[in-house]
Amino acid sequence: xxxxxxxxxxTAALDGDLxxxxxxxxxxxxxxxxxxxxxxxxxxxxxxxxxQTPAQWARRAAEAGVRSLLVTDIRRDGMLAGANGALVAQxxxxxxxxxxxxxxxxxxxSVDDVRALVRAGADGAVIGRSLYDGRITLPDALAAAAEEAxxx
Numbered sequence: 001x002x003x004x005x006x007x008x009x010x011t012a013a014l015d016g017d018l019x020x021x022x023x024x025x026x027x028x029x030x031x032x033x034x035x036x037x038x039x040x041x042x043x044x045x046x047x048x049x050x051x052q053t054p055a056q057w058a059r060r061a062a063e064a065g066v067r068s069l070l071v072t073d074i075r076r077d078g079m080l081a082g083a084n085g086a087l088v089a090q091x092x093x094x095x096x097x098x099x100x101x102x103x104x105x106x107x108x109x110s111v112d113d114v115r116a117l118v119r120a121g122a123d124g125a126v127i128g129r130s131l132y133d134g135r136i137t138l139p140d141a142l143a144a145a146a147e148e149a150x151x152x
Contacts, residue, residue: 008033008070011043014060023065031068032061042074055094062098073106083113085120109135111144118148
């Protein structure tokens with residue numbers, strides 16, 4: 001009601017029937033955050049790894065009706081090490097035939113990273129630390145994304 005278009009839920013939402021209930025009530029406003037440590041899904045504040053693979057988690061979210069994933073490469077998060085564009089294609093493959101909007105987080109350092117993520121097919125990017133540190137501005141990131149999208 002306050003104007004949010006999407007709410008990102010942690011992987012705890014995939015336990016039980018909670019996610020399906022929320023998607024039934026709020027539809028595409030529900031996004032699942034998938035925190036990845038390589039080929040593992042990190043849980044509990046990144047302290048443990050799930051027994052399921054990222055592909056299993058992505059498919060489960062998609063089967064519950066989720067149409068948007070926030071995928072964080074936790075090995076790059078806050079490190080300003082460059083974005084992992086390969087996660088876009090990997091996540092799409094993990095989800096199977098379900099069309100998903102994919103936002104990538106972790107390592108986005110520059111507008112060049114934003115451009116690379118657009119070329120990789122990402123629908124969004126989290127620019128947390130780089131924005132905070134003044135390495136990138138929101139207007140510059142949005143302009144780079146829009147410019148790159150017209151070229152793709």
